[in-house]
Amino acid sequence: MSVDTDTVRRIAKLARLAIADEMLEPMAKELNIILGWAEQLNEVDTGSVEPMTSAAQTALKKRSDIVTDGHMQEAVLRNAPLTEHGFFVVPKVVE
């Protein structure tokens, strides 16, 4: 697997990363080196091994349906650059 500059441009856009045009080529090269390195793992035959979903052999932790949280509007909004009437305020986004 390898990526070209168009793929890098698209991924950057999806990840909301600003990558200058002249950086696309070097970025593609670097990514291809990383991908090539990861692809070495394909040399190992894992056909008979169950996929590992977690390093810890435990079951998913579950909670009961009880309200124990919320009601902390001030804390929730504290880091926001702009708030009004209890809302986060962001540049207009309309479909």
Place this chain on the structure above:
Amino acid sequence: MSVQEIYDARHGEKGGYLTGATGEWELIIGMEVHAQISSKAKLFSGSPADFGGEPNEHVSLVDAAMPGMLPVINEFCVAQAVRTGLGLNAQINLRSVFDRKNYFYPDLPQGYQISQFTYPVVGRGEVRVDLPDGGVRVVRIERLHLEQDAGKSLHDQHPSMSYVDLNRSGVALMEIVSQPDIRSAEEATLYLEKLRTILRYLGTCDGNMQEGSMRADINVSVRKPGRPLGTRCEIKNINSMRFIRQAIEYEARRQIEILEEGGSIHQETRLYDQVKGETRSMRSKEESHDYRYFPDPDLLPLEFTQAWVDDIAKGLPELPDAKKARFMSAYGLSAYDASILVADRETAEYFEQVAKGRDAKMAANWVITNLYGALNEAGLTIQTSLVSAAALGRLLDLLADQTLSGRLAKDVFEIMFSSGGDPEAIVLERGLKQVTDTGAIDAAIDAVMAANPDKVAEVKGGKDRLLGWFVGQVMKSTGGKANPQMLNDALRQKFGL
């Protein structure tokens, strides 16, 4: 649309086509319904899940996606999804996996939605949709998965800014995906109504479309009958039955027009504009279609035992299809009447109370025609109605023992409907008891005949249809209380007919 195979179960089926300039077109519809799970707390946090509240009050640091916060699943929400799966006769997957669906939007603070992609908690099932002609249309369910709701953006509060309220962020949703088994706008709404009925019976979703507890994404395509499936467009987030019908009808016409002019349909997401009554492209969504799903590293696979599922199954109520079948066999009702009565649990219980020990068909008629008619007109529901099942039952008793004629019973019903009260008391109070005394009826007839000798002569001369006029006059003079059958018989006797 999630990963799924599409089967064309109704290939080659005839009828119900749309007509375009070049002939007939078949409309193909599949639906993705988002149903909010009825629960106290959210899917992965302990914040309240109920509708409303001051902005950002039902929000924890988990829902606001503050760094370092971890999701912990609400077991009851899982049970609700399993209960729904059982109600849809679906396969329950004892192991399923949560994935991240990645996209950026201000009301999605995580930058991804926790959802299920490859391994949903519920697999294939079906919904049996009751048609107005009494028939049943089976719509296959492809899957049901658990996911988080997003927050809400308000765009009309400020000229240049949007307001974001995260109260809904993290609320548990079930996404219920159907196969493309729906063939008309009407079937689409009937499917949604049936699905809502099932969810309400199960108590897993309140089905309130106005509050957004149930929203539908609709996949629409058209094809020439017998041809392979066409390219579909997805209409997003419609929350009323009327708009669903309108959006489908508009979208089908739009696609037919494009195809008939030699164009082709581009697979895309469209929005329904309720004001203009048309669908339009959601261009901003185009680029975000690459959701880059991957297993959520914060969550282990969701696993439970068959015994746990069996326990949930034991607690299921009698579901609408079973109830409908029972109403048909035990009460002798038609499929159509039975499907109306079971459409919600309260109505079904109400009907059974009225029917108990009485003529069930008559009870069904009164509930469907008289009570429903009046409720619809007044904008009430069976829960807010002033007529209790016990009172309606007693009214039917008065009808059965001839205290009231059908007409008088309707009058008494109207009084009960507008001001409540017991039918017997109303009859006594207003003197509405039917006159079944032949002497009194004869006397009333004699009086009318004596006052109208010319009309009497006309009837005797062969003008039978004037008999109706006499019935009217006697009814008038008895305040509508004469037993109609006895009155008719007595009149015919007087005229020797």
